[in-house]
Amino acid sequence: MSRAEQKEKRRAQILDAGLGLFLRKGFAATKVQDIADAVGMSVGLLFNYFESKEKLYEELVRIGVSGPQSVMPATDAEPLEYFEAVAEGLLHAIRSQPFTAKMFAFVNQAVRNEGASETVRGLLSQIDTITQCIPLIKAGQANKTIRAGNPYALSIAFWSAIVGIAEMIALEPAAPCPEAEWVVDILRAKPQ
Amino acid sequence: MSRAEQKEKRRAQILDAGLGLFLRKGFAATKVQDIADAVGMSVGLLFNYFESKEKLYEELVRIGVSGPQSVMPATDAEPLEYFEAVAEGLLHAIRSQPFTAKMFAFVNQAVRNEGASETVRGLLSQIDTITQCIPLIKAGQANKTIRAGNPYALSIAFWSAIVGIAEMIALEPAAPCPEAEWVVDILRAKPQ
């Protein structure tokens, strides 16, 4: 293995260990010593790969916001079907890819957490899924596939459930994952 | 106002400020200086009321686990109606009582957070609402009022939604609160 490959692998190990620890304990409660221990390296060495704990965190946020889970593609699909597809896709990814589950939960935790650096807040500001979904919910209400009610509140309910489930599965991968359909029923209009 | 009343009032101010800050930033990221600033007192004085930051946090957890939101009363009621009552009651409390909303979100955050002291973990260990609800969900499935599916997964979905909504409303009281009925529809069996 070349030096460059070694370096990249080491970097990935640190990022993965950092992701798990930041998710479980939060930024401030995670010691660089914890991360170094998790990877199996000395603290000093960790600083050869990342300038600071803050920069490591930033890098994870950067990866998170560019990942598939943060993408809300424009769509012409029927709104409720769109939410079904999003829920199916996310829950499937969460169930089958531990890294994706952790990253999804991490980003949503980072969004809520105040006191992040300016850089991090800037990266995260683009993510406001709850607000972005409101027009789609209105469209679904217009064609009677989504129930009546405050669209913002409906978006909060739907995404709270998705994010909460993701956190649970990320922290306890052995727990059974709920079905997407159940969550979509938060939005679905009752027949008649 | 007597000295004793003064002291009690001051103590309550510290607890309330601490609750808000711990909820927003987490234990480690919250500085005693932040709490003192929020109350409008010097750091030194804060230590006349609480032995340490840790003890202040413990006291909040103690209050939280003894509060109404942690109570899962035994019941003979029809299971789905029970979940309807719980959702109604909690969401109403969360909507109308900021302290309750914050406390509910705080306790659920504390439960997930690793690295708490032994004392705190002991206090929190009694709370495992998700597991406690499983028998009730099975009963509801037996009488066809709750949909088929893994009861544990159903409990996760239901409580993830409730907790997520509580966190959202606690952090942004101006946001519209979802209806209890929408959340209960995660569990509700479809007609026929």
Next chain:
DNA sequence: CCTTTCATTGAATATATATTCATTATATAG
């Protein structure tokens, strides 16, 4: 092989933050 580069270490340093304490201000109780 051997050399040279770079990964790696852990102790030393810098920094941030919890906690203490000597002192001052305030207000209660008598």
Next chain:
DNA sequence: CTATATAATGAATATATATTCAATGAAAGG
């Protein structure tokens, strides 16, 4: 009113943790 208790302060101290750095080891490339 005054004496006294206690509320209050903020600078000093202790401690924990991030970051640096000089020294060592290993292995890639010649």
